[in-house]
Amino acid sequence: MNDLLTPKESRVSAPAVPRRTLTPCYDVKETSEAFILTAQVPGVDRSSLELTVDALKLTVLGRRVFTAPAEWRALHREIPQADYRLSLELDHRFNPEAVRAELSQGVLTLTLPKAEAVKPRRIDIKG
């Protein structure tokens, strides 16, 4: 949602990101151990995926690797000419050291383990 408030930001060309970016379709599920983020990023492979995590922010940048050869003539185009960018704010609930990422057939799965302090803990009742 952060990106919606600053749409211009994603369009400004910076040397490292020449194309405009889209936010991929993503969802976040919570389990007792971790948060699991699933994002659809078709056209991105391992080499073009950049994942940056620090204590405050998680940024996923995925570039579509395909460029049509010069001799191909486009008859119909729907696939967006944009790369993916997803930026989420993290807080104390997450343990940034233990993030795991998997990319399979254009679906990125990030597992963000919860920090120990926030895991549900059973409290024994004495008496």
Place this chain on the structure above:
Amino acid sequence: MKLIRYETSPVYNPSTSYTSLRDEMDRLFDVAFPTLSLFQRDGILGDWQGEFPLDLYQEKDAFIVRAELPGFRKEDIQVEVTDGTLTITGYQKTERKSDQKEKEAQTTTQERRVSRSVALPEHLKLDKIQAAYENGVLTVTLPKREEVKPKQIAIEVK
């Protein structure tokens, strides 16, 4: 002479034009549209469940179709060509266990299917069609048949 299909674009859809509304939404929100709405989202994206974007290219010897279908297994994607029409179908079955104790856990199974067709304007070598699925993108290469040379037919005038 081949009968020409009366369509402005080779790509047709049962529902409304995927491109124009999607482009507008992209510009407004800079958000990519979901394929198959994995996440059961309704609302503004509700109508677009079951759609996926595709590009159609032409080169000298072949047509190439690229479709973005993230998260499928190869065996769940079907590519069919009949009579100059290419149909791409993706099938997905997801099982979801509710996060409860073993006894009470419920398994929800969802099955979804997406399908789109493309009209291909020229004769194809049906036996030489190739399809590859990589990084969630399906690429179908359809080689063209060599042009049939015009034959001279002698007409007798009686």
